[in-house]
Amino acid sequence: MSYSPPGLLSAAEVESRSFIQKVYAWMSLGLVVTGACALYMASDPRMIMALVQNKFLLYGLMIAELGLVVFLSGWVKTMEVGTARFAFLFYAALTGVTLSVIFLIYTRGSIASTFFLTAGMFGAMSAYGYMTKTDLTSMGxxxxMGLFGIILASVVNWFVQSSAVETAVSYLGILIFVGLTAYDTQKIKAMNIIGNAGSDEDSKEAISGALTLYLDFINLFLMLLRATGRRRD
Structure with a gap:
């Protein structure tokens, strides 16, 4: 049995921290790519309007985005490392393009303040998920279950167009993605295979974890924006 003097981390703990740092680094890079693409689109409102007015293009991009994330979630660990990294960043760029429509709905100041609020909430819950000794499986x-519920409610509300349902979904969504952030962080920490640091498998595990946390962040941001964002006049 290995022994680590008080105040020093064991080799396994050092590797675990290094792994989660890789996950956060790739997630952050994905957010930077998404933000850059969204801001580029927003720099010329004509580009966003062209996207919104061309329903075939808009829905085509949304379907491609959904298909790519399903593909990545299921098969990222079977890809080559370079392919997995490219696919993740391409998905982040595609998300930035489709996400740019929020600049037509909400003020830039509101979008910026919501982003920083999201970052604070996400950071706090992810840190909790990483450090807590409590098993978060039940919460996850x-x-x-709540996520499936709000997806169903959102589909129904697509036809009903109820502002009350939309508000309820937004606030429930905030609670759900706050919980998922903590749960997913704990799950990602646990899935790391100690001893494979620097291997292709380790790199693909980091991309898989980054994708999960990226999705939590983006969805939490959108729920907060829907609930608290200031709309354009």
Whole structure:
């Protein structure tokens, strides 16, 4: 049995921290790519209007975005490392393009303040998920059931167009993605295979974890924006 003097981390703990740092680094890079693409689109409102007015293009991009994230979630660990990295960043760029439509709905100041609020909430819950010794599986299962519930409610509200339902979905969504952030961080920490640092498998695990946390961040941001964002006049 290995022994680490008080105040020193064991080799396994050092590797675990290094792994989660890679996850955060790739997630952050994905957010930078998304933000850059969204801001580029927003720099010329004509580009966003062209996207919104061309329903075939808009829905085509949304379907491609959905298909790519499903593909990445299921098969990222079977890809070559370079392919996995490219696919993740391409998905982040595609998300930035489709996400740019928020600049037509909300003020830039509101979008910026919501982003920083999201970053604070995400950071706090992810840190909790990483450090807590409590098993968050039950919370994760409850959050997943809630996620399916708000997806169903959103589909129904697509036809009903109820502002009350939209508000309820937004606030429930905030709670759900706050919980998922903590749960997913704990799950990502646990899935790291100690001893494979620097390997292709380790790199693909980091991309997989980054994708999960990236999705939590983006969805939390959108829920907060819907609930608290200031709309354009």
């Amino acid at each position: 299962n409850f959050a997943m």
